[in-house]
Amino acid sequence: MQRIFIRFVEGVAFLLVFALATAAAGLCTGDCNTDGAVAIDELLLGVNIALGNAPVLTTCAAMDANQSGSVEITEVIAAVNHALDGCPVCGDGRVDFDQGETCDDGNTVDGDACPASCRIRSCTATGTHLLADVQFSPPAGVDLAGITVFVRYPDGVVRIPGMANDASVQGSIMNLPDNGFPTLNDLDYALRVVLFTPDSSPIAPARLFTIQFDTCTGAALPQASDFLCSVESAADTNNDPVAGAACSVSLP
Secondary structure (H helix, E strand, O other), rough: OOHHHHHHHHHHHHHHHHHOOOOOOOOOOOOOOOOOOHHHHHHHHHHHHHOOOOOOOOOOOOOHOOOOOOOOHHHHHHHHHHHHHOOOOOOOOOOOHHOOOOOOOOOOOOOOOOOOOOOOOOEEEEEEEEEEEEEEEEEOOOOOEEEOOOOOOOOOOOOOOOOOOOHHHOOOOEOOOOOOOEEEEEOOOOOHHHHHEEOOOOOOOEEEEEEEEEOOOOOOOOOOHHHHHEEEEEEEEEOOOOOOEHHHHHEO
């Protein structure tokens, strides 16, 4: 039975070896030499590791996708699939769950429904909270009446309950300006807040709002440096666009 399995893998890979597309190097089960493709010799090496004829960590760590110290049949099958379809690449529009991807929207940028890493880490809430203040500073001598900020937080370490503009998301954002009208969008790895004053009155600088995060089970408490904040757009009290505004995150 083992010989039949080896011949099957060898035959399939041999027919396809000349058609393998070279993908960007990255996480790819079976890509022993990290060249972005799985070739026939790598498939055969994986089979030998699975049969106990070669040590995994010293010959092809990439065959051990789940880092169990051994190669399982599912990992050999994944390697064969990568020989057939090419190595998975974050941003190719295909969610490769066996490589840890949880989303793939066809690009590798933050700011949309899927982060640049194609992975949103899960979180089981501990029942305790962490407060984070989002602060902003306008350019010197400029009053802002509108601002859009993007706060990237460490998913898997903290979370905002709910998603998008759910009531639970709204309940997690506090200390908003009294004269401001906010629109919230939680992406499960980042929060985007569009805030403006309907009467074009200035938004007071310093603290813009506070986020109440759930902390995640098994994760150490984050530092302020684990959060990133960027101002995507801003407008002054004359409704003219403004460049040079900045924001940051601090932990009280």
